[in-house]
Amino acid sequence: MRLPLDPLRTFDLAARHESFSRAARSLHLTDSAVSHQMRRLEDAVGFPLFERRGRRVVLTGAGRLFHRTVHDSLETMSAAATLLAARAGELAGPLVIGAPPMFASKWLAPRLAEFARAHPTVDCTVRVLDNDAVATAGVDVGVTFGGGPWPGQWSRILAEVALSPACSPRLFGDRGGVIPDPSALGEVPLLHQDDGTEWRRWFAAAGVKAPHAARQMHFSDISVAIDVALHGGGMVLVSDVLSSQHVRDGTLVRPFSIRIPAEGQWWVLCDPRRLDLPAVRMALAWLTAQFDG
Numbered sequence: 001m002r003l004p005l006d007p008l009r010t011f012d013l014a015a016r017h018e019s020f021s022r023a024a025r026s027l028h029l030t031d032s033a034v035s036h037q038m039r040r041l042e043d044a045v046g047f048p049l050f051e052r053r054g055r056r057v058v059l060t061g062a063g064r065l066f067h068r069t070v071h072d073s074l075e076t077m078s079a080a081a082t083l084l085a086a087r088a089g090e091l092a093g094p095l096v097i098g099a100p101p102m103f104a105s106k107w108l109a110p111r112l113a114e115f116a117r118a119h120p121t122v123d124c125t126v127r128v129l130d131n132d133a134v135a136t137a138g139v140d141v142g143v144t145f146g147g148g149p150w151p152g153q154w155s156r157i158l159a160e161v162a163l164s165p166a167c168s169p170r171l172f173g174d175r176g177g178v179i180p181d182p183s184a185l186g187e188v189p190l191l192h193q194d195d196g197t198e199w200r201r202w203f204a205a206a207g208v209k210a211p212h213a214a215r216q217m218h219f220s221d222i223s224v225a226i227d228v229a230l231h232g233g234g235m236v237l238v239s240d241v242l243s244s245q246h247v248r249d250g251t252l253v254r255p256f257s258i259r260i261p262a263e264g265q266w267w268v269l270c271d272p273r274r275l276d277l278p279a280v281r282m283a284l285a286w287l288t289a290q291f292d293g
Contacts, residue, residue: 003044007037008070011049014038015067018050018058094123095279098139100131102223103266106242108143115286122279135269141283142269153269158291161239161262163198166252170232179255186211189234191225192218198237198260206258226252241266266291 013023020034027034042049049063059067078094099108104126116124129137134144135153142153149155171188172179179185182203190199196216203210217234219225226243229236230251239262246252268287274280 007041010037096125096139098127098129098134098137098142104128105223110245140280146264148267154272155267155269158266158268162259163237164259165235166254167235168232182206182208189215191234191236193222202260205260
């Protein structure tokens, strides 16, 4: 069988999204060009790869099996190209980092410019994923919060996590410039990522009864709660990992030194088959150095 090689990348994208239109946009092709390439491929392999359902396409059973092989083969070729570039003295090629929104926006984003300057030949893509999806997303390097470990993944703890209150200096200004003790937090809005359990744990550690705050706000993602705190909207319970940049530049302050351990740690994850890729080794070394330092 003479298999046409040029449609395979197109097939990989169309199969991943089950959409000819999304594959066309990614490759800067027309929908009809993608459709033509898929017909050529189907003619070559001798069986249908997609079922047409109105304007949608879905993979057939044979198409799913074929896609697993094609995707793995393309990944292997990409890895081989990266290895050859590295042996020639150049670290180059694609690198996909996956992380939940809170880590991507509060820790990774402020450091990406420095990373790009240090590694200009690495083509970096950041995928913002649900925290629970990072371990199964097929990225080169993933960062997630949890208890670990994850089956089938190489993993390492990046940071233990402790939580303490933080707020904008503007919140102090609205109240005479000072919050004297934890019991006074009943006068300010408390920002929550959960049902209030973490704040109750913190007040218990502070040795005071949890006050009835003037206003409670709840968020599904801690990065949004931090943004609200940055604008003077309340007091957030947050780790140094997610707030260190804001504390350094003075946009957040920590009025109390009392800390409680979070129920999890920050981990870095990697498919063991990718550990020998130069770009992956570099990214892992860079990440761990940021936290070890």
